[in-house]
Amino acid sequence: AGPTSADLMNDAESTGDVLSYGLGPWQQRFSPLDTLNADNVSKLVPAFAASLGGEKQRGQEAQPLVYDGTIYVTGSYSRLFAFDARTGEKKWEYNARLPDAIMPCCDVVNRGAAIHGDKVIFATLDAHLIALNRETGKVVWNKKLADYQAGYSATAAPLIVKDMVITGNSGGEFGIIGEVQARNVDTGELIWSRPTIEGHMGMLNGRENGVTGKTGATWPGDMWKTGGGATWLGGTYDPGTNLLFFGTGNPAPWNSHLRPGDNLYTSSTLAIDADTGVIKWHYQTTPHDGWDFDGVNEFIPFDATMNGKPMKLGAKADRNGYFYVLDRSNGKLLGAHKFVMETTWANGINLKTGRPNYVDANRPGAPAGPDKGKSVFASPSFLGGKNWMPMAYSQDTGLFYVPSNDWGMDIWNEPIAYKKGAAYLGAGFTIRPIAEDHIGALRAMDPKTGKIVWEYKNAAPLWGGVLTTHGNLVFTGTPEGYLKAFDAKTGKELWKFQTGSGVVGSPITWMQDGEQYVAVMSGWGGAVPLWGGEVAKTFKEISQGGMLWVFKLPK
Numbered sequence: 001a002g003p004t005s006a007d008l009m010n011d012a013e014s015t016g017d018v019l020s021y022g023l024g025p026w027q028q029r030f031s032p033l034d035t036l037n038a039d040n041v042s043k044l045v046p047a048f049a050a051s052l053g054g055e056k057q058r059g060q061e062a063q064p065l066v067y068d069g070t071i072y073v074t075g076s077y078s079r080l081f082a083f084d085a086r087t088g089e090k091k092w093e094y095n096a097r098l099p100d101a102i103m104p105c106c107d108v109v110n111r112g113a114a115i116h117g118d119k120v121i122f123a124t125l126d127a128h129l130i131a132l133n134r135e136t137g138k139v140v141w142n143k144k145l146a147d148y149q150a151g152y153s154a155t156a157a158p159l160i161v162k163d164m165v166i167t168g169n170s171g172g173e174f175g176i177i178g179e180v181q182a183r184n185v186d187t188g189e190l191i192w193s194r195p196t197i198e199g200h201m202g203m204l205n206g207r208e209n210g211v212t213g214k215t216g217a218t219w220p221g222d223m224w225k226t227g228g229g230a231t232w233l234g235g236t237y238d239p240g241t242n243l244l245f246f247g248t249g250n251p252a253p254w255n256s257h258l259r260p261g262d263n264l265y266t267s268s269t270l271a272i273d274a275d276t277g278v279i280k281w282h283y284q285t286t287p288h289d290g291w292d293f294d295g296v297n298e299f300i301p302f303d304a305t306m307n308g309k310p311m312k313l314g315a316k317a318d319r320n321g322y323f324y325v326l327d328r329s330n331g332k333l334l335g336a337h338k339f340v341m342e343t344t345w346a347n348g349i350n351l352k353t354g355r356p357n358y359v360d361a362n363r364p365g366a367p368a369g370p371d372k373g374k375s376v377f378a379s380p381s382f383l384g385g386k387n388w389m390p391m392a393y394s395q396d397t398g399l400f401y402v403p404s405n406d407w408g409m410d411i412w413n414e415p416i417a418y419k420k421g422a423a424y425l426g427a428g429f430t431i432r433p434i435a436e437d438h439i440g441a442l443r444a445m446d447p448k449t450g451k452i453v454w455e456y457k458n459a460a461p462l463w464g465g466v467l468t469t470h471g472n473l474v475f476t477g478t479p480e481g482y483l484k485a486f487d488a489k490t491g492k493e494l495w496k497f498q499t500g501s502g503v504v505g506s507p508i509t510w511m512q513d514g515e516q517y518v519a520v521m522s523g524w525g526g527a528v529p530l531w532g533g534e535v536a537k538t539f540k541e542i543s544q545g546g547m548l549w550v551f552k553l554p555k
């Protein structure tokens with residue numbers, strides 16, 4: 001019959017499969033396996049590889065799933081594949097056959113699927129949610145999430161909680177309205193929805209379920225009607241508090257002078273009641289964002305002792321360059337630490353108010369008046385101190401492994417008016433490196449002190465997810481084509497393998513036939529080659545690809 005919702009909640013402990021994005025509802029990306037470890041990882045070799053094929057090979061950001069001898073993985077252009085987990089032979093392929101007019105902002109990516117019972121489910125770039133039969137790849141149901149012609153799309157892996165499939169949306173660069181939807185996993189019918197911008201109505205079981213915030217409170221005039229705040233990275237779930245944690249993206253348009261106010265609930269983390277879709281608390285990382293600092297980054301629950309007290313915590317490495325630690329039961333800020341080289345837009349975060357200490361001179365200038373079109377240098381760049389690529393938390397070392405980037409940008413504002421289905425930025429920009437020797441930096445961060453315990457610097461921006469294991473290992477990929485393994489305690493590089501194209505996917509590990517396997521997607525793409533300015537030019541020689549690589553120790 002396949003995995004149940006209870007099996008999914010147990011995914012972090014069950015090592016014979018990988019049932020969910022992030023390896024469990026907390027998405028710590030921590031595996032208790034240690035058959036493969038810091039002493040023997042240097043011997044790791046490929047077991048097999050499998051191509052996604054297709055004429056157009058682009059950004060492969062997916063995390064594979066493994067269940068009952070099958071690897072399920074999504075590919076660019078909204079495709080889903082089932083491969084034999086022992087041989088790599090293709091079992092079936094589903095291609096969503098997208099309309100020409102889709103409007104993804106940042107490449108034709110997809111980050112993964114979800115499985116439940118006899119179904120495997122994923123979201124598409126034309127904003128549909130599709131459930132396929134796991135064995136055959138045939139469509140069981142197909143639901144429209146939103147209107148792609150208004151700029152909506154979907155790139156995140158769905159999350160399954162209590163027989164509901166929970167999705168975010170994309171389109172913040174087109175003035176869409178961010179939303180979280182919960183649907184019946186068997187039928188695809190909507191159970192509840194929660195918009196993220198104040199003034200918009202939620203739904204529960206076919207009835208109206210409360211307006212999200214008070215109209216006009218933090219947005220001028222009608223700006224809330226096209227306010228952005230996309231939930232484009234999906235969410236995490238804490239069974240203990242029954243809270244879903246969804247980050248929200250940039251306010252629309254980017255030009256902040258057109259929308260004075262905090263612009264709730266953009267660039268925030270929302271804690272949402274899983275049963276009703278009601279917002280229980282929110283924490284806004286960048287109030288009145290003017291730099292495209294989408295706050296979508298994953299909020300990872302973890303338990304730790306702080307100031308001598310055992311606490312239910314959550315951490316988020318934000319696009320704006322600060323690493324936040326909150327009490328996950330109430331959203332109270334406990335710590336905020338810079339994790340990148342520089343944050344020119346703010347001098348730290350005020351722990352009492354929870355607000356950034358803004359450096360006003362480094363906000364891009366107003367579109368009219370004396371500061372008209374004034375360009376400023378800002379760091380991090382709009383692609384972030386950290387973008388979509390998920391960090392990992394080791395329950396052994398107590399450290400978060402954060403895939404981060406050190407870079408800045410020239411950014412200026414322009415006038416803009418909303419037009420359905422058109423880009424809604426009101427800003428221009430060029431990204432620039434800020435260090436001689438690197439852009440990417442994998443950083444091991446102590447969440448209690450904010451101390452960076454070790455770092456690995458990489459020439460190209462890091463754009464792949466991280467995995468850590470009880471074998472004292474940390475895995476991540478590089479645009480230069482390597483999957484690398486590091487010692488989790490010291491950061492020493494222990495192993496690398498050249499996959500033939502940039503690695504921007506998220507690695508996984510599992511036990512099969514008494515051996516520990518590791519798998520990752522290879523295939524360069526995502527936002528950097530499209531939006532990276534000076535940086536994109538430097539790395540334009542990286543080859544495209546679309547391969548699943550699977551590794552194990554020799555027998």
Ligand SMILES: O=C(O)c1cc(C(=O)O)c2c(n1)C(=O)C(=O)c1cc(C(=O)O)[nH]c1-2
Nearest residue numbers: 106109155170171172173230232249526527
């Ligand atoms: O506001 C949005 O709706 C939205 C969506 C997405 C997306 O769905 O991939 C990205 C962004 N914004 C974004 O700002 C961004 O830097 C970005 C990078 C990537 C990527 O996959 O490489 N997606 C997105």
Ligand SMILES: [Ca+2]
Nearest residue numbers: 172249250294
């Ligand atoms: Ca965005």
